[in-house]
């Protein structure tokens with residue numbers, strides 16, 4: 001399986017010109033990759049223009065999508081619109097969206113319809129904090145089960161999980177910096193076990209599990225090699241083409 005490196009640009013950059021310039025630099029590097037590929041998730045407003053510049057190794061994703069495809073839903077964007085604009089992926093359940101009110105139930109509705117419209121869903125999960133007696137593992141298992149509630153088993157073929165402990169996300173008020181490869185490996189085994197109760201074993205085994213949370217050019221080798229991550233979800237470092245291209249290079253060397 002090729003390593004999947006996802007750039008989550010969040011609410012950046014400030015103009016289409018800057019978005020195009022950043023995308024072009026990444027795309028050039030992505031074109032040289034053999035064992036990795038990248039997905040850039042810019043703000044909605046840039047998707048269509050960047051879609052015209054995309055290539056097989058550098059495709060586009062959105063940072064959210066709604067659970068209906070048409071109607072009176074001011075400000076919402078449907079998965080059908082995104083697909084038509086050129087997106088192939090969509091990030092759902094990001095902690096920053098959950099903080100603004102998205103519940104597991106909302107996320108589950110969004111996941112189902114996004115896959116109906118042939119988007120690959122990058123589902124973000126992760127606990128806010130750790131505790132000594134492992135309550136956070138129960139939280140994590142429930143977040144996964146509820147965010148994928150009632151999802152038909154074959155839909156799991158179009159799911160990617162991004163494990164992002166909230167305490168590891170840069171710019172988060174309580175950030176402690178990146179997690180460790182050993183910890184990620186342990187959590188990814190746990191996550192796969194949870195997934196294997198929700199779909200067929202063979203499908204669960206094939207679901208890519210990415211690491212996210214202050215991933216950068218200095219720690220990505222560890223997460224990919226020692227932590228056996230199937231890829232990375234990169235926020236801050238995806239806005240710096242030098243850092244992000246180094247991450248792409250590292251992922252291609254593993």
Ligand code: PGA
Pocket residue numbers: 008164168169170171212213214215233234235236237
């Ligand atoms: P970060 O963001 O890499 O800046 O920590 C990751 C994310 O929130 O997706």
